[in-house]
Amino acid sequence: MIRPLLSASALSLAATALWADPLPSWNAGETKSAIISFVEAVTDPASETYVTPADRIAVFDNDGTLWAEQPAYFQLFFAIDQVKKLDASALTSDALKAAAAGDVEALLATGKEGLLEVLAASHTGMSVADFQASVAAWLDEARHPTTGRPYDAMVYQPMLELLVYLRDEGFDTYIVSGGGIDFIRVLAPDAYGIDEAQVVGSSLVTEYVLGEAGPVLMKMPDLFFNDDKAGKPVAINHHIGKRPIFAGGNSDGDFQMLEWTTSGEAPGFGLYVHHTDADREWAYDREGHIGVLNRGLDEGAEHGWHFADMAKDWAVIFPATE
Amino acid sequence: MIRPLLSASALSLAATALWADPLPSWNAGETKSAIISFVEAVTDPASETYVTPADRIAVFDNDGTLWAEQPAYFQLFFAIDQVKKLDASALTSDALKAAAAGDVEALLATGKEGLLEVLAASHTGMSVADFQASVAAWLDEARHPTTGRPYDAMVYQPMLELLVYLRDEGFDTYIVSGGGIDFIRVLAPDAYGIDEAQVVGSSLVTEYVLGEAGPVLMKMPDLFFNDDKAGKPVAINHHIGKRPIFAGGNSDGDFQMLEWTTSGEAPGFGLYVHHTDADREWAYDREGHIGVLNRGLDEGAEHGWHFADMAKDWAVIFPATE
Numbered sequence: 324m325i326r327p328l329l330s331a332s333a334l335s336l337a338a339t340a341l342w343a344d345p346l347p348s349w350n351a352g353e354t355k356s357a358i359i360s361f362v363e364a365v366t367d368p369a370s371e372t373y374v375t376p377a378d379r380i381a382v383f384d385n386d387g388t389l390w391a392e393q394p395a396y397f398q399l400f401f402a403i404d405q406v407k408k409l410d411a412s413a414l415t416s417d418a419l420k421a422a423a424a425g426d427v428e429a430l431l432a433t434g435k436e437g438l439l440e441v442l443a444a445s446h447t448g449m450s451v452a453d454f455q456a457s458v459a460a461w462l463d464e465a466r467h468p469t470t471g472r473p474y475d476a477m478v479y480q481p482m483l484e485l486l487v488y489l490r491d492e493g494f495d496t497y498i499v500s501g502g503g504i505d506f507i508r509v510l511a512p513d514a515y516g517i518d519e520a521q522v523v524g525s526s527l528v529t530e531y532v533l534g535e536a537g538p539v540l541m542k543m544p545d546l547f548f549n550d551d552k553a554g555k556p557v558a559i560n561h562h563i564g565k566r567p568i569f570a571g572g573n574s575d576g577d578f579q580m581l582e583w584t585t586s587g588e589a590p591g592f593g594l595y596v597h598h599t600d601a602d603r604e605w606a607y608d609r610e611g612h613i614g615v616l617n618r619g620l621d622e623g624a625e626h627g628w629h630f631a632d633m634a635k636d637w638a639v640i641f642p643a644t645e
Numbered sequence: 646m647i648r649p650l651l652s653a654s655a656l657s658l659a660a661t662a663l664w665a666d667p668l669p670s671w672n673a674g675e676t677k678s679a680i681i682s683f684v685e686a687v688t689d690p691a692s693e694t695y696v697t698p699a700d701r702i703a704v705f706d707n708d709g710t711l712w713a714e715q716p717a718y719f720q721l722f723f724a725i726d727q728v729k730k731l732d733a734s735a736l737t738s739d740a741l742k743a744a745a746a747g748d749v750e751a752l753l754a755t756g757k758e759g760l761l762e763v764l765a766a767s768h769t770g771m772s773v774a775d776f777q778a779s780v781a782a783w784l785d786e787a788r789h790p791t792t793g794r795p796y797d798a799m800v801y802q803p804m805l806e807l808l809v810y811l812r813d814e815g816f817d818t819y820i821v822s823g824g825g826i827d828f829i830r831v832l833a834p835d836a837y838g839i840d841e842a843q844v845v846g847s848s849l850v851t852e853y854v855l856g857e858a859g860p861v862l863m864k865m866p867d868l869f870f871n872d873d874k875a876g877k878p879v880a881i882n883h884h885i886g887k888r889p890i891f892a893g894g895n896s897d898g899d900f901q902m903l904e905w906t907t908s909g910e911a912p913g914f915g916l917y918v919h920h921t922d923a924d925r926e927w928a929y930d931r932e933g934h935i936g937v938l939n940r941g942l943d944e945g946a947e948h949g950w951h952f953a954d955m956a957k958d959w960a961v962i963f964p965a966t967e
């Protein structure tokens with residue numbers, strides 16, 4: 324029997340499966356090994372812990388987990404850049420004036436009230452479509468204040484590889500973020516290979532309004548859902564309807580998502596990205612205004628969760644730029 | 646050049662595309678032709694109205710569109726059957742007593758207040774997992790009062806074929822129902838081939854509660870989202886993040902969903918299932934307590950929507966039983 328093409332192709336497949344490294348930007352170590360062992364244990368049909376593809380759900384926080392979040396949430400920089408475009412007459416508060424001046428520290432000093440004013444001025448009173456067009460334009464033009472990169476080039480290369488690896492192994496990969504759902508959907512398909520429908524996030528009330536040019540969905544000032552802490556498992560149930568078996572996060576806002584993921588009957592993998600690399604990224608955990616990780620550090624081990632120590636476990640942080 | 650296998654396979658593909666009827670339970674006529682013409686126009690790469698697979702989103706109402714809804718919503722029969730299991734001491738109102746007696750008319754006569762009591766007694770105070778287990782058990786045992794069929798055997802065969810046809814042509818098919826999201830998810834995978842994550846519906850507030858045996862998601866008495874009328878486009882944006890290009894419904898509760906679907910830049914198809922067959926199913930539209938269709942009948946034509954006249958367009962209503 325002569326089937327040279329088939330044989331060659333079978334050999335090539337076997338080579339890929341056996342020898343290719345699915346996570347080349349991860350250094351060898353406990354965390355990388357644990358990820359690969361877990362994926363093999365739930366995808367090998369002969370495994371006692373085999374999980375059917377339909378139930379291979381993986382969920383990831385966004386800020387600080389899939390892309391950077393320092394010196395402030397990127398969505399806040401977007402909001403500030405929108406406020407900068409407003410007429411001076413619209414800058415009716417200290418918070419709006421600080422935003423228009425690009426003074427992040429002064430803005431943060433105005434507290435939650437001030438941030439909500441900036442959010443309202445930049446995220447409401449327009450249609451979802453207009454809002455998303457402005458996000459897309461901003462992503463094209465805006466540059467990160469310290470690295471000078473486009474914001475969507477500040478995604479983590481090792482996490483991109485993890486997303487691809489999981490999808491190649493039959494997982495559906497979702498974002499479950501405290502950030503805005505309408506905002507993240509603009510970048511998720513290109514930046515992460517994640518479809519709009521697989522983005523879960525916080526949201527404002529949206530209203531269906533019939534205008535002269537037809538119906539539009541308007542973004543209103545009231546909060547509809549805060550996708551943080553105990554809200555994350557609730558949102559997972561609401562959007563996905565299944566318990567995930569893999570969850571990645573970076574702060575105590577992800578604690579319940581990891582807890583929910585790893586307390587089902589099926590095996591579950593909890594991953595914390597730990598920001599330990601002040602040279603290549605930022606080093607922070609227990610203190611600060613962003614990405615605070617206390618409970619996760621204290622209780623993660625007893626839950627069997629794994630930590631990606633960025634300095635130790637990641638050979639590369641950001642993708643190479645062209 | 647001799648490539649017999651390839652040639653045979655190409656021929657077979659062409660045969661399937663050219664001669665197989667993707668909607669065998671639909672009678673020849675305007676509506677069937679319009680569906681097929683639309684699908685061909687958005688899937689042919691040479692077409693001016695070609696739509697990329699990622700944007701081929703189809704949304705369907707459930708009650709009265711994908712399965713029957715008479716003599717009352719099937720979810721109401723589930724609720725009644727749950728109330729029947731309660732202790733007599735728990736039947737503290739006329740509505741609960743009517744439900745426990747299986748007297749649907751008396752229950753409906755207690756109005757919205759009464760229905761909410763029955764909903765609270767049957768749908769809240771338990772975890773999502775326990776609720777869904779009770780729905781699954783009910784689907785196994787319960788039988789429809791007039792046909793004697795299992796409720797999930799009262800799906801519409803022509804609509805099942807339409808779902809399969811659309812998926813074969815690269816569409817993602819979603820349910821967008823006024824019924825309960827946790828309820829429909831129990832039956833959607835087997836009954837419709839629709840994954841839990843592609844079910845959108847009304848929902849109660851859900852709370853993440855850490856109990857002694859671990860975390861659970863508890864169903865609370867307050868309404869979280871009413872997925873009806875103008876709520877449907879809002880929910881579509883919330884769950885899917887894209888405007889659909891195909892929408893099917895059967896009542897004025899679906900008007901805005903069809904309107905939203907057919908007023909985008911891409912071509913959009915609006916389909917109303919019209920209940921005209923008193924012999925094989927039920928005949929109703931402008932009046933009644935369920936599936937009222939007035940505005941859709943009055944304004945559908947000017948929107949270019951299509952009507953599936955069940956008596957005329959459907960050769961078969963329900964799937965053959967084994």
Ligand SMILES: [Ca+2]
Pocket residue numbers: 384385386387388572573574576614
């Ligand atoms: Ca985070």
Ligand SMILES: [Ca+2]
Pocket residue numbers: 706707708709710894895896898936
């Ligand atoms: Ca309906």
